[in-house]
Amino acid sequence: xxxxxxxxxxxxxxTSPFTTPLSATEIAEVLVPRRWxxxxxxxxxxxxxxxxxLVPLVLLLVYGGIVDMGIxxxxxxxxxxxxxxxxxxxxxxxxxxxxxxxxxMIVTGMGKRSFIEAxxxxxxxxxxxxxALVLGIGMFGLSALLMSILPHHETDMDKFLKFGMxxxxxxxxxxxxxxxxxxxxxxxxxLYTALEKSIGxxxxxxxxxLLFWGVHVAQYWQxxxxxxxxxxxxxxxxxxxxxxxxxxxxxxxxxxxxxxxGVLIVVAPEKATTSDPIAQPAMxxxxxxx
Numbered sequence: 472x473x474x475x476x477x478x479x480x481x482x483x484x485x486t487s488p489f490t491t492p493l494s495a496t497e498i499a500e501v502l503v504p505r506r507w508x509x510x511x512x513x514x515x516x517x518x519x520x521x522x523x524x525l526v527p528l529v530l531l532l533v534y535g536g537i538v539d540m541g542i543x544x545x546x547x548x549x550x551x552x553x554x555x556x557x558x559x560x561x562x563x564x565x566x567x568x569x570x571x572x573x574x575x576m577i578v579t580g581m582g583k584r585s586f587i588e589a590x591x592x593x594x595x596x597x598x599x600x601x602x603a604l605v606l607g608i609g610m611f612g613l614s615a616l617l618m619s620i621l622p623h624h625e626t627d628m629d630k631f632l633k634f635g636m637x638x639x640x641x642x643x644x645x646x647x648x649x650x651x652x653x654x655x656x657x658x659x660x661x662l663y664t665a666l667e668k669s670i671g672x673x674x675x676x677x678x679x680x681l682l683f684w685g686v687h688v689a690q691y692w693q694x695x696x697x698x699x700x701x702x703x704x705x706x707x708x709x710x711x712x713x714x715x716x717x718x719x720x721x722x723x724x725x726x727x728x729x730x731x732x733g734v735l736i737v738v739a740p741e742k743a744t745t746s747d748p749i750a751q752p753a754m755x756x757x758x759x760x761x
Contacts (some may be wrong), residue, residue: 485577511665515577516657516682522567523570526565527563527566530561530562530565531546531558531559560645564645589662590719591664591718595716596718603726605729607651607727608727620696621699623721639736643737644737647733650725651728655720655722658683663679667713676709680702681705687701708721
């Protein structure tokens with residue numbers, strides 16, 4: 472059967488009087504499948520990690536080669552300065568942008584599908600904005616409780632809070648805006664959507680949650696409290712995606728969670744729980760260089 476005949480058969484099937492009528496969007500999905508495959512999803516996931524590692528490092532190398540050669544000696548001595556931290560943040564934001572561009576390319580098939588519709592960036596009937604606010608506040612409160620009862624030592628993220636207001640302002644912006652959008656699209660959007668059709672809801676929930684948590688273990692191994700908090704946040708957001716069938720509730724909840732933390736980073740850094748995975752993976756490379 473050729474492609475045109477197959478499309479005609481599918482249209483007839485979805486518009487048959489013996490079946491429940493489908494919406495125009497659902498019929499369009501039959502003609503232009505919105506799903507990408509699992510290898511593409513894992514490619515996107517791996518690239519997001521690569522961007523987070525390499526873009527800040529490239530900025531450091533360029534800065535050191537053009538502006539201040541002394542930055543390399545500081546890195547070898549394990550000395551962290553405000554310029555180093557700022558370059559890390561700018562590089563992280565750049566990596567998030569590149570990750571979003573790649574996600575758009577994969578999800579839309581280079582512009583052939585709607586990015587918003589394919590990812591489910593809409594509200595389900597049983598979950599609204601105020602639900603996301605309540606859940607975000609609740610998850611932040613739980614994280615703060617864990618910080619108070621479980622062992623917690625300084626992590627890479629905590630180091631950013633010691634470098635003055637400009638660093639904290641940029642950190643708050645990257646954490647509040649960039650991280651929730653990029654992470655939710657990569658994990659609960661592209662990756663979960665592909666895996667759900669392959670291994671089912673339960674398998675996808677567990678695997679995506681563990682992958683989200685696992686890539687941050689190296690950053691937070693010093694703090695059991697932070698590791699537990701990130702794991703719980705990951706499962707909560709992925710479960711919300713599985714239950715609602717939409718991505719927008721996850722993005723909104725994550726934004727509210729990080730928004731609270733962003734405010735604390737600026738006005739009361741000593742109270743910031745730093746439990747969300749927004750510390751820069753490139754800090755690992757800085758440690759290796761040192």
